[in-house]
Amino acid sequence: MKLLVFGETGQVARELAALVRDDRRIETVPRSRADLARSGEAAEVVARCDADAVINAAAYTAVDRAEEEEALALRVNGAAPGEIAEACAARGLPLVHISSDYVFDGSGMAARAPGAAVAPLGAYGRSKLAGEEAVRAAGGAHAILRTSWVFSAHGTNFVKTMLRLGAERARLSVVDDQHGGPTAAADIAAACVAIAAALRGDPAKTGTYHFSGSPDVSWAGFAEEIFARAGLPCEVERIPGSSYPTPAQRPLNSRLDCTETQARFGLARPNWRPALSRVLGKLGAVKLGKTAPGGMPERAGTRERATP
Secondary structure, X not given: OEEEEEEOXXXXXXXXXXXXXXXXXXXXXXXXXXXXOOOOHHHHXXXXXXXXXXXXXXXXXXXXXXXXXXXXXXXXXXXXXXXXXXXXXXXXXXXXXXXXXXXXXXXXXXXEOOOOOOOOOOHHHHHHHHHHHHHHHHOOOEEEEEEOOEEOOOOOOHHHHHHHHHHHOOEEEEEOOOEEOOEEHHHHHHHHHHHHHHHXXXXXXXXXXXXXXXXXXXXXXXXXXHHHHHOOOOEEEEEOHHHOXXXXXXXXXXXXXXXXXXXXXXXXXXXXXXXXXXXXXXXXXXXXXXXXXXXXXEEEOOEEXXXX
């Protein structure tokens, strides 16, 4: 099976590129070849490809900046996936499209099922929802895979930011009233490949699915686990999100009900703790207190915390 993957430097795309084997070829598409901000480029790549299935792992992910760049976010996360899906449908190629927990408003405490009502809180969530709607409207075989709290040894993410700040600070303020399932990019990549193969054999499995790590935890709880496994003596001060406002409102409840994904594809929720240890090992940070570059923190007096 040959997979065409939109995205090259993103967390999931990089993990997908690592899944090449004798019976599986993976071609990643960099922005220089198909810029999703420009109409038609991605569809042209699909039209000319020799792939058996397509995975869209490219996205506009600057949650806060999207409040000022909503038109760009809608172009990359909304219109472009629709163009990819239409091109895939025209050629009979199954498409796996990665979406987000941000399509929900984060109310309540229960895990959201794929069919739950959507109500994004901000521009980023609206752009991801627009992409979902465009993929469905194209009418081809597809799986929309919503996930949450992605981490890896690549790019900018919460784990890498916590490692850096945890080495610099004795105490760190981290939000404790937002809950979700941290999900390793490597696990998402493996799930995408499995789903693409399943769709190729059975297009009737088309639909919207959830895939997130287990167990659900708050950002503060996740940070404490990172510090414990990395051997960093940084104390976590648990704070409410209201104490540290951001331009884009974050969902308080990012719990995702993944039972349908397991039932249709045999993919259980992956435990994020072993995955975290593997990522820390790649970063050379397990019980060593070493760090790697991460995202820039937001500052408020002497307290710091990274924006999830």
